[in-house]
Amino acid sequence: MRRKITVLPGDGIGKEVTRGAIEILEAVAERYGHEFEFQYGEIGGTAIDNSGTPLPDETIELCKSSDAVLLGAVGGPKWDNQPSHLRPERGLLAIRKQLNLYANLRPISYFSSLAESSPLRKEIIEEVDFVIVRELTGGLYFGKPSERTTHEGKEAVVDTLFYQKDEIKRIIELAFELASKRKKRVTSVDKANVLESSRLWRETAEEVAAHYPEVELEHMLVDNAAMQLIRNPRQFDVMVTENMFGDILSDEASVLTGSLGMLPSASLSTEGPNLFEPIHGSAPDIAGKNIANPIAMILSAASMLRLSFGLEEEAEAVEKAVKDTLDSGARTGDIAGGQTSTLTTKEMIAEIKGAI
Amino acid sequence: MRRKITVLPGDGIGKEVTRGAIEILEAVAERYGHEFEFQYGEIGGTAIDNSGTPLPDETIELCKSSDAVLLGAVGGPKWDNQPSHLRPERGLLAIRKQLNLYANLRPISYFSSLAESSPLRKEIIEEVDFVIVRELTGGLYFGKPSERTTHEGKEAVVDTLFYQKDEIKRIIELAFELASKRKKRVTSVDKANVLESSRLWRETAEEVAAHYPEVELEHMLVDNAAMQLIRNPRQFDVMVTENMFGDILSDEASVLTGSLGMLPSASLSTEGPNLFEPIHGSAPDIAGKNIANPIAMILSAASMLRLSFGLEEEAEAVEKAVKDTLDSGARTGDIAGGQTSTLTTKEMIAEIKGAI
Numbered sequence: 135m136r137r138k139i140t141v142l143p144g145d146g147i148g149k150e151v152t153r154g155a156i157e158i159l160e161a162v163a164e165r166y167g168h169e170f171e172f173q174y175g176e177i178g179g180t181a182i183d184n185s186g187t188p189l190p191d192e193t194i195e196l197c198k199s200s201d202a203v204l205l206g207a208v209g210g211p212k213w214d215n216q217p218s219h220l221r222p223e224r225g226l227l228a229i230r231k232q233l234n235l236y237a238n239l240r241p242i243s244y245f246s247s248l249a250e251s252s253p254l255r256k257e258i259i260e261e262v263d264f265v266i267v268r269e270l271t272g273g274l275y276f277g278k279p280s281e282r283t284t285h286e287g288k289e290a291v292v293d294t295l296f297y298q299k300d301e302i303k304r305i306i307e308l309a310f311e312l313a314s315k316r317k318k319r320v321t322s323v324d325k326a327n328v329l330e331s332s333r334l335w336r337e338t339a340e341e342v343a344a345h346y347p348e349v350e351l352e353h354m355l356v357d358n359a360a361m362q363l364i365r366n367p368r369q370f371d372v373m374v375t376e377n378m379f380g381d382i383l384s385d386e387a388s389v390l391t392g393s394l395g396m397l398p399s400a401s402l403s404t405e406g407p408n409l410f411e412p413i414h415g416s417a418p419d420i421a422g423k424n425i426a427n428p429i430a431m432i433l434s435a436a437s438m439l440r441l442s443f444g445l446e447e448e449a450e451a452v453e454k455a456v457k458d459t460l461d462s463g464a465r466t467g468d469i470a471g472g473q474t475s476t477l478t479t480k481e482m483i484a485e486i487k488g489a490i
Numbered sequence: 491m492r493r494k495i496t497v498l499p500g501d502g503i504g505k506e507v508t509r510g511a512i513e514i515l516e517a518v519a520e521r522y523g524h525e526f527e528f529q530y531g532e533i534g535g536t537a538i539d540n541s542g543t544p545l546p547d548e549t550i551e552l553c554k555s556s557d558a559v560l561l562g563a564v565g566g567p568k569w570d571n572q573p574s575h576l577r578p579e580r581g582l583l584a585i586r587k588q589l590n591l592y593a594n595l596r597p598i599s600y601f602s603s604l605a606e607s608s609p610l611r612k613e614i615i616e617e618v619d620f621v622i623v624r625e626l627t628g629g630l631y632f633g634k635p636s637e638r639t640t641h642e643g644k645e646a647v648v649d650t651l652f653y654q655k656d657e658i659k660r661i662i663e664l665a666f667e668l669a670s671k672r673k674k675r676v677t678s679v680d681k682a683n684v685l686e687s688s689r690l691w692r693e694t695a696e697e698v699a700a701h702y703p704e705v706e707l708e709h710m711l712v713d714n715a716a717m718q719l720i721r722n723p724r725q726f727d728v729m730v731t732e733n734m735f736g737d738i739l740s741d742e743a744s745v746l747t748g749s750l751g752m753l754p755s756a757s758l759s760t761e762g763p764n765l766f767e768p769i770h771g772s773a774p775d776i777a778g779k780n781i782a783n784p785i786a787m788i789l790s791a792a793s794m795l796r797l798s799f800g801l802e803e804e805a806e807a808v809e810k811a812v813k814d815t816l817d818s819g820a821r822t823g824d825i826a827g828g829q830t831s832t833l834t835t836k837e838m839i840a841e842i843k844g845a846i
């Protein structure tokens with residue numbers, strides 16, 4: 135198989151971890167006889183520094199001309215005081231809109247070898263295995279108006295939570311599709327006791343559910359979901375929710391198993407290439423030190439093999455290499471628990487590569 | 491001191507736990523020579539059944555004619571399929587608006603005797619002690635439009651996140667006032683990288699902070715806050731945020747210490763009586779069984795003594811009675827951990843009363 139992959143390292147540890155993903159993909163290509171061509175683009179702070187905008191047009195063009203996109207991470211204190219259109223995160227929001235990345239998938243999984251790094255008790259997180267499906271291009275993120283205004287002569291401000299029913303439907307359908315290949319349970323999270331958009335969300339979920347009689351649908355209020363994720367995360371299989379709720383809940387969920395540096399994500403497009411990135415940020419404090427954990431990025435590359443290229447066997451090979459490497463005791467600093475001997479980023483990459 | 495207290499038992503275990511608070515307040519009145527007059531009103535499902543509306547006008551009048559309001563809990567499956575204006579929770583939203591309850595205070599505190607009930611490791615939650623200050627009458631909860639609409643001929647829906655700057659200012663000021671009497675740290679939570687309302691929120695927080703040079707202000711993005719609450723809850727002193735973020739984060743925070751049945755809340759009014767209620771819900775599954783934990787409601791009554799009546803000594807006496815009762819090993823089922831012998835609601839109330 136021949137595929138063209140756009141790599142957007144971004145800022146901070148983004149450069150180090152994307153390098154890891156590329157090395158692993160090269161090993162996969164060699165072992166399975168594929169050809170992966172890599173092309174590089176800029177996004178985030180680096181793009182602001184070099185081109186004056188967090189998402190240059192060339193980057194969009196590069197992405198559109200490729201079969202999949204790998205993104206490292208964006209942001210850093212250097213750009214924290216920029217006006218908002220010149221902030222690295224704007225690049226993220228813009229690429230989602232430009233590539234129509236309507237669905238963000240975040241698997242939350244338990245690694246038994248890392249139980250010690252979790253803030254939760256082992257009994258609570260053992261065997262946790264669910265996916266959060268977050269709507270990524272609607273809601274409060276892009277609704278208009280979003281502006282300063284006045285009310286009875288006084289300063290005020292407004293943001294808008296807007297959804298088309300079709301947008302709600304397609305993300306919920308995706309959740310049902312996923313669940314039908316998993317444990318057949320969808321938890322749809324909303325705030326239907328307050329928001330009209332949540333009531334439409336709930337109705338739409340019911341309509342979609344009618345087409346999946348084998349999948350069980352449960353509605354959960356967002357405040358309750360925030361509690362249940364901590365009290366009993368094992369109850370979930372596929373959780374689906376709107377953009378802002380998904381932002382909050384998926385970050386909450388990402389720390390449950392103590393393996394933030396291990397969690398990949400996939401953003402699916404309505405038509406063009408999908409985008410794969412780790413959940414963690416650019417970690418400016420450890421950037422360039424060769425100590426970042428490359429596993430989330432490597433597992434994001436595995437997701438790409440599976441979801442964009444249909445290479446299930448290859449994806450599993452990467453995932454197994456990661457698991458074997460961890461089982462052998464290899465650890466970067468963030469997941470070391472009490473263990474004192476740790477690997478550098480490059481050493482971890484080499485270990486995983488060796489295991490493929 | 492003479493004070494008139496409106497009691498709104500509401501639904502489910504609301505009736506059982508408010509009875510507990512009243513007994514404790516009567517014991518306090520006797521010991522300290524106060525006179526508390528109790529008057530009773532309806533709210534929630536019970537009000538719907540008896541008067542056809544979740545918040546009858548008489549209830550509002552009762553509240554306004556009193557010095558403070560104690561609320562049990564509202565809601566239950568019986569009313570789950572009602573049209574939305576006839577849902578018990580509407581009573582909650584309406585009473586907030588009618589009594590101008592602009593600030594919801596939720597202390598999150600660690601009870602060493604209950605460490606076993608927490609989903610988190612002891613090292614993480616030990617000594618946790620912070621307050622979440624949630625804005626309660628603005629944001630997405632009351633913004634207009636909140637309605638079905640069409641967009642390019644297709645079904646769509648809109649909700650509105652609206653704030654006046656004055657509303658933001660008064661809640662942030664309250665947070666600074668609280669922090670100046672505590673550990674002098676305010677964490678202001680927003681989503682300033684996406685929402686215009688959050689950018690105004692952040693600016694306003696900076697303005698308020700200028701008047702409190704002894705209090706440290708930190709801004710935190712809501713997704714990060716959702717993570718930090720689990721990873722390191724000890725870092726917080728006073729967290730302040732807007733209505734919807736506060737709804738989600740305060741429920742998340744409420745399960746950290748494993749003592750949901752122990753957590754009180756206070757809702758402060760701009761002018762009229764304040765309202766005090768436990769954080770937990772109406773727990774219809776255990777209602778009427780005399781097994782609910784009355785402590786959150788009793789601690790809410792203690793907050794009332796402190797915040798509405800200025801009776802600090804009396805408030806502390808109630809809090810100490812609760813602590814001593816727990817230290818003696820008394821437990822209701824929800825906080826029993828491994829312990830097999832548990833008390834009924836009435837027995838727990840009697841224990842605490844005895845300790846006053």
Ligand SMILES: CC(C)[C@H](C(=O)O)[C@@H](O)C(=O)O
Nearest residue numbers: 223224226227381683684713
């Ligand atoms: C950086 C920010 C705009 C972004 C979001 O809120 O979507 C981030 O938190 C994420 O989850 O990818």
Ligand SMILES: CC(C)[C@H](C(=O)O)[C@@H](O)C(=O)O
Nearest residue numbers: 327328357579580582583737
């Ligand atoms: C019942 C509901 C409307 C309410 C809210 O969202 O404010 C509840 O969750 C709360 O936190 O008191």
